[in-house]
Amino acid sequence: MNIKKIMTPPVRREDVPAALASLGIAVTAQRIEIGAILLESMQHLSAEQVQARLEADGASASKATVYNTLGLFAKKGLVRELVIDGARVFYDSNPSDHFHFYNVDDGTLFDFPSSPVTLTNLPTPPEGTKLDKVDVIVRVTTK
Amino acid sequence: MNIKKIMTPPVRREDVPAALASLGIAVTAQRIEIGAILLESMQHLSAEQVQARLEADGASASKATVYNTLGLFAKKGLVRELVIDGARVFYDSNPSDHFHFYNVDDGTLFDFPSSPVTLTNLPTPPEGTKLDKVDVIVRVTTK
DNA sequence: GTGGCAGTCTAGACAGAGTCTAAATTGACG
DNA sequence: CGTCAATTTAGACTCTGTCTAGACTGCCAC
Numbered sequence: 001m002n003i004k005k006i007m008t009p010p011v012r013r014e015d016v017p018a019a020l021a022s023l024g025i026a027v028t029a030q031r032i033e034i035g036a037i038l039l040e041s042m043q044h045l046s047a048e049q050v051q052a053r054l055e056a057d058g059a060s061a062s063k064a065t066v067y068n069t070l071g072l073f074a075k076k077g078l079v080r081e082l083v084i085d086g087a088r089v090f091y092d093s094n095p096s097d098h099f100h101f102y103n104v105d106d107g108t109l110f111d112f113p114s115s116p117v118t119l120t121n122l123p124t125p126p127e128g129t130k131l132d133k134v135d136v137i138v139r140v141t142t143k
Numbered sequence: 144m145n146i147k148k149i150m151t152p153p154v155r156r157e158d159v160p161a162a163l164a165s166l167g168i169a170v171t172a173q174r175i176e177i178g179a180i181l182l183e184s185m186q187h188l189s190a191e192q193v194q195a196r197l198e199a200d201g202a203s204a205s206k207a208t209v210y211n212t213l214g215l216f217a218k219k220g221l222v223r224e225l226v227i228d229g230a231r232v233f234y235d236s237n238p239s240d241h242f243h244f245y246n247v248d249d250g251t252l253f254d255f256p257s258s259p260v261t262l263t264n265l266p267t268p269p270e271g272t273k274l275d276k277v278d279v280i281v282r283v284t285t286k
Numbered sequence: 287g288t289g290g291c292a293g294t295c296t297a298g299a300c301a302g303a304g305t306c307t308a309a310a311t312t313g314a315c316g
Numbered sequence: 317c318g319t320c321a322a323t324t325t326a327g328a329c330t331c332t333g334t335c336t337a338g339a340c341t342g343c344c345a346c
Contacts, residue, residue: 028294028341047332062296067333083229086303088332101268104275113266121260125244125277129283132247136279138265140272169311171323175345179289190303205325210304 006077009093011039013077023076032071033059038079042094044109050091083108084137099136149220152236154182166219173204177212181222185237187252193234226250227280242279249285 007019016035017027021110025031035051045053046062051066061069070091072083082090084102090109099117117136125131152161159178164261168174180196188196192208204212213234217224225233227245233252244253244259260279268274271280 026293030295062243062298063332064297064334065301068295083226086226086229086232089229101272102270103269110269113166115151117262117264118264119260123256125259125281125283126246126253126285129244129246130286132282132284134281136262136277136280138267138268138277139275143271143273169322173324205327206303207326208324211324212298 007039008096009039009042011035021076023078025072025076025078030059030065031069032070033071034066035059035078038073038091038093041092042092042111044082044090044092045112046088046090048088057122080133082109082135097134099138100136101140104139104141112138142143150182151237151239152182152262154178163219166221168215168219168221173202173208174212174215176200176202176204178221181216181234183236185235185254187225189231189233189234189260192230217231217278223276225252226278232268240277244281244283247282247284255281261286 007015013032013036016032016039019039020027020031020035033054034050036055037050047066047070050070050110051061051063051142054060054066070079071080074091077095080092080095082092082100082120084100085107086091094111099112101112102108103110119121119134119136122134144198150154150158150165154177154222156179159175161172162182163170164176166215171174174198175191180193180200182230190206190213192275194204194206196207196281213222218232218236223235224233225239225243227233227243228250237254240257241257244255245251246253262279
């Protein structure tokens with residue numbers, strides 16, 4: 001049946017190469033660094049934040065590599081791209097289906113608690129297209 | 144009870160000033176132009192597309208005015224801001240609650256057909272915050 | 287080993303959406 | 317008509333993200 005076991009955070013640094021390889025991502029030094037940062041815990045990081053963490057860890061990668069790597073990880077399903085506010089994209093190290101709260105006033109982003117939220121009566125995709133993913137963002141304001 | 148009657152597209156050009164005023168938006172020449180474009184029909188337009196339509200109509204407004212006006216309209220509830228792909232923001236001239244399909248391959252954006260889609264078991268917003276709006280975007284790819 | 291090659295990485299130029307600033311214009315009201 | 321606050325403007329500016337051209341890396345064949 002070949003059910004692929006996807007590693008979800010936290011993933012130890014020494015397991016990152018295997019996590020990449022299992023998704024068909026060629027392993028390189030930069031990808032290990034970036035993967036280790038993202039997979040350390042379930043979190044939402046922007047490209048800029050990832051690069052700052054790289055520096056803080058004494059590693060580094062060019063801006064182009066950070067963007068390319070995050071895009072590759074998202075394409076391969078290691079992380080999930082979140083478009084929240086048009087100013088930047090966030091990468092969510094929890095790639096499974098779940099929804100988000102976004103506080104419009106202070107920019108904070110939370111996962112929904114794992115309550116059984118369901119979307120019912122979802123229409124079928126338009127003719128000639130197939131479903132990719134469903135994003136649900138609940139915007140809240142500070143009371 | 145003071146139930147406000149919100150005008151929904153199509154709104155005739157001569158009714159635009161009243162539509163603005165009813166939402167507490169000061170009426171100016173530029174706002175009428177931009178409002179007339181948006182409210183002509185239910186549609187999704189980017190700031191750039193609005194400005195192009197202005198030119199096409201022989202009117203014009205500076206880039207800053209277009210952005211300010213669209214932001215003001217969104218804040219007042221005349222249109223709804225849609226953050227879809229991080230590259231630009233769209234303004235939806237149908238401000239009522241409804242969800243969207245987005246074709247990732249060609250960038251087209253559709254409303255859901257008006258089937259009774261419902262989100263159930265939506266968790267309550269985090270302590271100290273209150274719900275602003277819920278965005279549901281179903282991303283599809285060309286098969 | 288060593289030559290070649292594809293894939294990856296890099297610096298820095300570039301692109302495009304959106305914001306900011308300071309000055310000019312408008313229009314409401316006395 | 318004069319004043320004042322709100323609005324509009326041009327254009328500089330910021331910021332995220334992309335592109336380009338060259339350098340580097342690692343792996344395989346010989």
